[in-house]
Amino acid sequence: MPGVPSNKACGRCKKRHLKCDETRPHCQRCTDAGVECPGFVQTRKFIDQGASVRKRYAPYQENGPKPTTAKAKRQHLEVQNGDGSSLQSQGQSTSQMPPLDDVDHRPAIPSALDSAPILPPIQAHASNVVCSGMMYSAAPDSSWPGSDARIGPPATVGDASAGAGTFTEHPSQPSPNTRPSLSRTPSQRGEQEEFQDIFSELMTGTEHEISFLTRHYCEVISSWFDVSDSRKFFGGYVPIRAIDEQSLRYAIAAISAKHLARMKGVKSVFTGGLFTSPATMETYPSAHQVDWSLKAANYYYLAVSHMNKSMSDYAAVSTSDVLEPPISVVNRWLNLQLKRGEEGPRTTDGTWKTTENLLATSTILTLYKTFDEPGENWQSYLAGVKQLFSQLLGLTRKDGDRHFSPGVTAVFWNFARMDYLASYYNRLPTHLNPDDIAVWQAAGLSLDEQGNLDPPDVPRTQAFSREDMATNVLTRLLNKLTNYLAAAKKSQLENWVGGSSPEPSSRSSSHSPDSHPTTATWLKLSFEFQSWVERIPETFRPCLRIERPKPSPTDTSFMPFPEIFYSLTSCAAAMQQYHFGRLALSLNRPSDDIAGPSTAFDRLQSYRELTKEVDYRCKEICGIALGRPQSGARVQMITLLYAVGQCLERPEERQIVMDLLRGIEADLGWSTASQVQKLQK
Structure with missing residues (x-):
């Protein structure tokens, strides 16, 4: 050729x-x-010079032992010297060895790559490449400006002082701090970069890459979805369903690849061993040099394509179908099932399982879209959620059930949380109507016809834990609160433009998202929040609390906020959201000309009480954030910290809030730059 x-x-x-x-x-x-x-x-x-490429780039040992010991590591480095001489014989010990810049660290090419065709990234998923024996741990890039200052170089295996949060180094891997030698010629560096690009494309869709991304999802990302689900549908059931469901498998790979792209390929092992070698599926060759953004886009395309293929007999998928939001794809599927149900028997268990898989895929892909978007754009990706669950309710009632299946319920509460967090930025009504009693009842809440919670002694119809039930009830209250804020903003805009005053009858209606807020509506919401906090179980109490922590033992100054830690992640997230709700209610109480303060002293006293309330809620929210809860709670506090930052006045308090937001982006990859920029203005 x-x-x-x-x-x-x-x-x-x-x-x-x-x-x-x-x-x-x-x-x-x-x-x-x-x-x-x-x-x-x-x-x-x-293209067909596989043997020469293997000989050029690195020595290859097909059945060579895995050098997991220090002795084997020295032998491995001696082989790489090329002359067979020992490092000890050269008068150099391994602890005094100079940087290995002149040693060729190009990964060995497996024999399976010799005959593998070079395919585009989205078409290489049929290849099955054996990748053991060339695993490289991802090294944090110290030049990344958004990285956490506490993230240092990886600890070696023999470093017993390394903490649990450090990055561990595989004994058989080269040092992550080793970079390609700058003394190499431009031609040599170009060959190595081109080889890495080709190798990365060949890895797309392979068994090792899918395993690596799926495990990353299970260890890091799945907890974001299971905050109020003790059954762990997204962490326990979804990875199992992905074995047979291609759209779900590629959705998991897409969100994991996008997270790695945001983290510059760095994977922190907080629960990994300090002295043991990582599994093959935990590592990836040169992960910090891979174009994870391109891989994420490819997997997103594959996930949406397979979602569309499940509803059509045609193999090809048009570009417009790929650009369609995932929620719209599921709506088309549900509409098709409802039409078939009118002509045939009830929905089978297989159909419900497919529906749950499509819903889980749409939830993951929706998070994929909002992951690096500003908060003002989140709500646009949730269009169609109301129609989605209305159709699911009709499909459920057609089968004679009153409640959603466990998988549908888990998806519902994820969208409900996304809904009110996204609506807060633009002060727009939520997509899900909190007064649509039938939908919330199907999702597991025990509500009467007026939307009030039943007494606690009424038996629950869903197998929720007490913590899950309390967290879900609070989510509905926060949706009601967001609609109240949207109505307050609308009323304020009408007063500014000189709009006509609404009729008294319309003011008294609190069930419509467009109704104007009144003191009665505000009091009703305040009473519901107070009733909620009085009925929560004891697990919602913090197990650790330091009122005046010090940044370090040698400092004489104290932090302006406490540190609060909860034993359960769902309780930490719920209590932070509860204080956020009470803060928003305090700042948005409507004026009451009849029962309001009548004298200047009364107004001054009211302002002082409001200031005390705001300070208390802000300290509680920041204290929970400073306690560093699990990632499932941290990803939900971006909106809450943004709201708190607008209430603080002291420079040191403002700086702490901005550091907390930047820390979420550095640790978890979520984009917080727009919130920080607005707070700085």
Whole structure:
């Protein structure tokens, strides 16, 4: 097969996917950027030269032992020297060994890659590449400005002082701090980068990559969905369903790849062993150099494609179908099932399982969309949620049931939380109507016809734990609160533009999202929040609390906020949201010309009480955040910290809130830059 030039662009332009003007010896784009041009690759590559590629890039041992001991590690490094001489014989000990910049760290190519065709990333999922024996742990990039300052270099296996939150180094892996030698020629660096790009494309969709991403989902991301679900549908059932459901499998891979892209390929092992080797599926070759954003986009395309194929007999999927929101895809599926139900028997268990899988896929892909978007854009991705659960309710009643299945219930509460958090930024009504009693009853709440909670001695119809039930009741209250804030904003805008005053009858209606707020509505919401906190179980009490913590033992100053820790993640998230609800109610009480303060002293006293209430709620919210709860609670506190930051006045308090927001982005990958920027303004 005739050889063709590998690439005419310089190494830097090709890596950044920019058009190079090919000016020799240095391209103009690199010159304008003020950086050294790495030069141009002059070699020619042949697709069928697998053996020569393997010989060129690294020595390959098909059945070589895995060097997991220190002795085997030294032998492995001696082989890489090429002359067979021992490092000890050269007068150098392993502890005094210079940086391995001159040692070739290019990964060995498995024999399975020799015959594997080079396919586009979204078509290589049929390949099955054996990837054991060349696993590289991801190293944190110290040049990343958004990384946490506490994240240091990985601890070695022999470092007994390493904490549980540090990054561990595989004994058989090269040091993560090792970078390609700058003394290499531009041609050599270009060859290595091109090889890594080709290798990364070949890994897309393989058994190892899917296993790596699925495990990352189970260990990190699934807890974000299971905050109020002690049965762990997204953490326990969804990965099992993904074995047979391709759309769910690719959705898991998409959200995991996007999270790794936000984290620059760094995977922190908080629960991993300090002295044991990681499993093969826990590691990925050169994870910090992989284009995870491209992989995430490919997996998202595959997930949506398989969702559409499940509703059509056609193999091809149009571009418009791929661009359609995942919620709309499920709505089309449910509409099809409702039409079939009118002509045939009741829905089978297999149909309900498929429905749950599609709902779980849409939930994960919706989070994929909102993961790095500003809060003002979140609500647009939830369009169609109301129609979604209205159709699910009709499908459920057609089968003679009154409640959603466990999988549908888990999806409902995830969308309900997303709904009120997204609506808060724009002060718009939520998609889910909190006064649609039938839907909330089907989701597991014990409500009467007026929407009030039944007494606690009434037996529950769903197998919820007491913590799950209390958290879900609070979620409905927060949806009602968000609609109240939206109505208050609408009323204020009408007063500013000189709109006509609404009729008294419309003011008294609190069931419509468009109704204007009144003192009676405010009092009813306040009473419901107070009733909620009086009925919660004892697990909602913090198990640890430091009123005046010090940043360090040597400091003489104290933190302005306490540190509060809860033993259960769901309780920490719920109590933080409860204080947020009471804070929003305090700041948005409507004026009452009849029962309001009549004298200047009464008004001053009312202002003082409001200030005390706001300070208390802000300290509780920040105290729970400073206690560093699990990630399932931290991903939900972005909106709450943004609201608190607008109430604080002292510079040190404002700085703590901004540091907490930046820490969420550095630790979990969630975008908080827009919230920080607004608070700074």
